[in-house]
Amino acid sequence: MTYRIIDDGTYSEPVQQALEGVLAERLDEGDLEPTLRFWYRESPAVALGRFQAYEDEVAVDYVDQRDIDVVRRLTGGGAMYVEPGAVITYSLYLPREAVPDDIETSYAALDQWAIDALQSIGLEVSHEPLNDIAHPDGKIGGSAQLRKDDAVLHHTTMSYALDTSEMLRVLRIGEEKVSDKAIESAEKRVAVMRDYVDASREEIITALKDTFAERFDAEPGSLPNAVVSEARARASETFATEEWNRKL
Template sequence: MTARIVDAGTYSEPVQQALEGVLTDRLDAGELEPTLRFWYRDAPAVALGRFQAYADEVAVDYVAEHDIDVVRRLTGGGAMYVQPGAVITYSLYLPHEQVSADIEASYAELDQWAIDALRSVGLDVSHEPLNDISHPEGKIGGSAQLRTDNAVLHHTTMSYDLDIPEMLRVLRIGEEKVSDKAIKSAEKRVARMTDHVDASRPDVIEALKSTFADRFDAEAGELSSDVVAEARERAADRFGTDAWNRQL
């Protein structure tokens, strides 16, 4: 397989999540080659799982007071608190024929190159079904997928040096008493790369890019201006609206 690596572009959370739909649709229509994209954000945000209830996951008053964008993803899974420079997020857009039809197996396969890259910088990580990248000290990242007729979107967010006390103020897992949910989530502690290795964030991204490029014959590329323009439209119509973000 030949692929493209896009490692540029800083966007708001609504535009980032809108890009996921635009790029998945372009690949689905045969208009995009297999692509790995790294994300750069301009502000802290919460990426909410598609099926999660807004008020169950975020501290509603706190995110309002601090102007934190809460954006519902196209993909299922759990809420992630993200800060510019403190997490590493990447997306893969692939045709179905390059991905295992078995969903559980496909998470393991599509995480493996990243796990190998993290090990190369000294992190003791492994895939933990269904969709976690784990370190002995806790969960370092999580993945989520969306399938369309011809395309698979697989995106992953990992903690580089996330502000955990702030995360616990933003997400309701930090509350003392949020029923069983809090207990389950709090047990899954977040592990941060900086607590275990000296590698800089650009070093980690470089390791990810070179591992991916070696394995998949990839070259650098960029997003076309019409892709970005379409994402900005979708962000305005959907991912930046309460109608979408607070639907549940």
Template sequence: MTLGLHGEYKVHGGKLVVVDLDVVQGLLANVSVSGDFFLEPDEALADINNALNGRSVDLPATALAAAITEALPAGVVLFGFSAQAVAVAVRRALAKATGWADHQWEIIAPTVRPTVVNVALDEVLTEEVGAGRRNPTLRLWDWDEPSVVIGSFQSVRNELDPAGVERHGITVVRRISGGGAMFMEAGNCITYSLYLPQTLVDGLSFEDSYKFLDSWVLAALASLGVQAYYVPLNDIATDQGKIGGAAQKRLSNGGMLHHVTMSYDIDADKMVDVLRIGKEKLSDKGTRSAKKRVDPLRRQTGLGRTEILEHLMAAFVERYDARAATLTDGELAEAARRVEAKFGTRAWLERIP
């Protein structure tokens, strides 16, 4: 028997959900859901609590949310929260899911490295966090060669114009996560990677996990006057246009990679000379032109790239009490080994030709 467990979950753009409960013989007991949400009618709160009482502590969040949904009568209105949000709070009470404050976060400032090394580091550091050998970490990238980083499932032939790649001296590498190609000239992008345990997104849908993991950067941009928001699934945009995109990869050891590239400045003519961005790609974006689709941070803020980077790092440190960290010699050596064995090889780059 375990008494007095407590879990909280703040819905992105919504309300706080709090769950207090006991565990008796492996089952949830005395469940009490509260928060600053809205619920009509009042009696539905008892239905939510009753739907959870007696459930196994080993049920995943999806099953807990389904039990709540099934128990609610037709016409019940949940405003500012959801059955899924309650399930996440339950999982946090049971220590099967975690929140940001449950971890000691670290932050690695940008250092210029070859793009292929940055990609290899993403795999190495995700594995290290999953194995418990590194604290959850935010790492900011830097590089000095013009690059395109393609998604794990993209075709080299379909995404790139070889003549444009050769003409502009573009370095092309493939990353471990899905999503689209990232056109990255030195000094023209802001790229960061989060390495985290999957417990942080336990109970969240894939779509919600993107917004959840970037809530800090959206708030930091808002303080600079940039009102950014997510366009499902993984685009970050403002009313003036797209500013970036995110991608994720979950590893079998429990580690997770979430990374974002935002445009600071961009040579749009060069981008479309290198990338093959067809009409189908733009069909649901509300624009016919890839060049018009992107609106970089330099124009929207008037700030230098270094100023924006420093602001983002300070915001992350303040929000999550992150401490400064560096890459270890072992991590750098392992990244170099993987460049030779995987990320720097034609076999990996052209695994989907």
């Protein structure tokens, strides 16, 4: 089985989420090789879980004032605040036969290569059921999945240098001033890679790519122009609309 690694392209959050659907469908139809893709974002955003209620998860006035995209993704799970350069997001698009049927087992299996890569640069991380990558001081990242007939989408977002106080303002709190106690509590729940290693975000992504390439004999690839065009159209029709993002 030939694997590809895609590590290019900067897009808005609606386009990124649209790409997930397009690429999963192409794999399901046999038109895409198994692929690892890294995300690069244009601006801060919130990735909202598929079944979450918009007003329950984000500080509506705050995100509106700052024009922060809140985009409902195709996968379940919790809301995540993301910033360009401050998080690392990767997606795996895999044939169903390459993924364990058991959900809990699959989360552990599909993030293990990333855990090994992070350990190789000195991060003390491990899998924490159901779907987290954890450091002894808190959560480094979390994963979510979408399963189709013959394809599995598995994506993971990890904190490299996330602004915890801003995260608290965006997710549910929405106040200009956040108490020291609230920030301290959040820092206990969220561990930030930069607090524990000197490696840059680019160096960490390189370690992830190298580990994946060695593990799965993967080669560099790129997104076809047709895929990007389809994702931009789908973002405009769905992922950038209030009908989709605020429907719950």
